[in-house]
Amino acid sequence: SMHDGSCLKIEDISVGQAVKSGGGSSIVTAVHHYPLSKPWMGCTLGDLVISPGHPVLWMGAWRRPFEVVQPEQIESVHAVYNLELDAGPEDRTVEVNGVTCSTLGWRSQDAQHLIETDAGKMADALWGAGWHDSARRSSILKQLGLSHRVHGPWCDENHDASQLRQSRVVAVLRDDFDASNWSVVSICAMYLSLELTSDAHVFRRADVLLRGRTFVPPPADQVSGLMEQLCTTSKAFLDAGWTWWSLASLALWSVNAIHPFPDGNGRTARCLCFLVLDRASCVPNDLTLQSFHQLFFAHGAREAYFLSLQMTDDAIGKLFLKPEENLLATVPEANFAPIVAFLRKTLSVSETSD
Numbered sequence: 001s002m003h004d005g006s007c008l009k010i011e012d013i014s015v016g017q018a019v020k021s022g023g024g025s026s027i028v029t030a031v032h033h034y035p036l037s038k039p040w041m042g043c044t045l046g047d048l049v050i051s052p053g054h055p056v057l058w059m060g061a062w063r064r065p066f067e068v069v070q071p072e073q074i075e076s077v078h079a080v081y082n083l084e085l086d087a088g089p090e091d092r093t094v095e096v097n098g099v100t101c102s103t104l105g106w107r108s109q110d111a112q113h114l115i116e117t118d119a120g121k122m123a124d125a126l127w128g129a130g131w132h133d134s135a136r137r138s139s140i141l142k143q144l145g146l147s148h149r150v151h152g153p154w155c156d157e158n159h160d161a162s163q164l165r166q167s168r169v170v171a172v173l174r175d176d177f178d179a180s181n182w183s184v185v186s187i188c189a190m191y192l193s194l195e196l197t198s199d200a201h202v203f204r205r206a207d208v209l210l211r212g213r214t215f216v217p218p219p220a221d222q223v224s225g226l227m228e229q230l231c232t233t234s235k236a237f238l239d240a241g242w243t244w245w246s247l248a249s250l251a252l253w254s255v256n257a258i259h260p261f262p263d264g265n266g267r268t269a270r271c272l273c274f275l276v277l278d279r280a281s282c283v284p285n286d287l288t289l290q291s292f293h294q295l296f297f298a299h300g301a302r303e304a305y306f307l308s309l310q311m312t313d314d315a316i317g318k319l320f321l322k323p324e325e326n327l328l329a330t331v332p333e334a335n336f337a338p339i340v341a342f343l344r345k346t347l348s349v350s351e352t353s354d
Contacts, residue, residue, distance in 0.1 A: 010081045010096065021085055022093040022100070030084035042074045048097040049077055057093070057100035179247075179279035180238055182231040182272075184224075190275075191261050191268045203227075204262045213306070215313040217259035226328075230254050233329045242333050244280035248273045249339035253312045254328075270296065273343075283347055295346050304342055311338040 002008055003018035003025040018025050043052050043065035050056065052066035065071075083103045085092050092103045178186075188202045203223045209216060218226055230250075238247055255269035274292045277283045283292075296305050315335040316328075 010083075011079070013083070019083070019085070020095050021103075026085035026092075026094075028083055029086050032082040032084070040074050040077050040080075041071045042077060043069050043071050044074075045069065045099055046097060048099045048101075049074060050096075050099075050101065051080060054082075055102040062102075179244070179276045180235065182234050182251075184227045184231055187227065187231075187255070187260075187268070187272060190271045191264060203260050208259055210256075210259065213310060213313065215257060215310075217257060223258060223260045226258050227260055229328055230258065236329060237333070243340075244276060244282050245340045245343060246333045246336050248276040248280075248282070248343060249312075249336040251276055252343075253309060253336065253339055256309060257313070267293065277343075277347075287347075298346075301346055304345075308338040308342040312336060 003020055008017075013019070013028060013031060015028050015031060017028050019028060041052060042049050044050075045056065045058065045065060045068065048056075050065050052064065052071045055062055055064060056068075057063075058065075058068055083094055085094070085103050093100050094103050095101075191202065204220050207217075207219050234247060234250060237250065242250075252269050252273040255265055255272060259265050261268060270293055271289060274283070274289050278287070295301060312335060316331050
């Protein structure tokens with residue numbers, strides 16, 4: 001709904017136009033456009049088709065659409081949109097087809113429970129609290145060479161351009177990453193930045209099988225708890241004297257094994273592994289994430305990489321059968337030796353270097 005009472009399709013809204021918002025009227029400062037290349041899982045609320053995790057004001061309370069109706073596969077939607085407004089933090093909402101929806105950077109006392117969800121935490125972790133006023137967001141956009149009108153998820157770019165964009169994103173995230181104290185928020189922020197997904201429900205919602213591996217990832221309903229355990233355990237292992245190489249191997253194996261995301265688990269695992277080694281000064285200063293990714297796919301390296309994962313699978317994979325006991329915390333450091341050896345060989349680092 002526009003400020004003057006008229007209605008426009010969201011794809012026809014431009015920066016500078018006034019829309020009906022929580023503050024009465026607000027100017028659009030950015031339009032985010034995410035093309036969809038395949039059938040999309042969405043929710044239908046009246047005449048509104050919306051992402052399952054996008055907060056809406058429904059029946060007097062802030063809810064995520066999947067809490068109201070069952071998501072379904074929708075063939076007719078070709079893109080997802082979101083807006084940024086010049087409104088204050090309490091007023092960043094817009095009315096779409098009669099439903100009040102959050103815009104990027106929303107902050108409402110009525111939505112505090114949503115802010116504590118993956119959606120709110122991930123947005124804050126990546127961009128800062130409130131995207132629109134975040135200097136960090138502006139810095140990221142500037143370093144990525146993006147204008148205020150952001151297009152994603154860069155579906156049409158070639159592989160090299162995609163890897164370069166990922167490297168630039170991680171170059172920004174690297175400054176804030178604490179290699180000695182992982183968090184689910186930081187790992188999901190990496191995933192969001194690498195995938196540029198519009199799905200606020202970050203973790204996968206279905207069980208999966210891994211092609212080419214006998215290991216079976218844990219059921220979807222165990223993912224969130226296992227990711228929390230991974231972060232807690234990594235800190236305990238470091239305090240117990242594990243080397244950074246072992247910690248990086250834990251990162252590489254665990255994200256692959258838990259397989260927490262719908263897609264992009266391998267690149268997120270490599271990203272976390274790279275950041276751990278980089279912040280611990282275990283890799284050459286001029287090594288970029290792009291180059292690190294490529295090392296895994298060099299001649300002979302891919303087979304050696306999967307073999308090291310398989311050897312670790314065989315040693316500790318069954319620990320995920322009882323996630324409530326956090327058996328991961330009992331794993332000996334030696335079980336990650338195959339991955340440590342692979343990383344050292346791939347990066348041409350001697351065993352005397354920590």
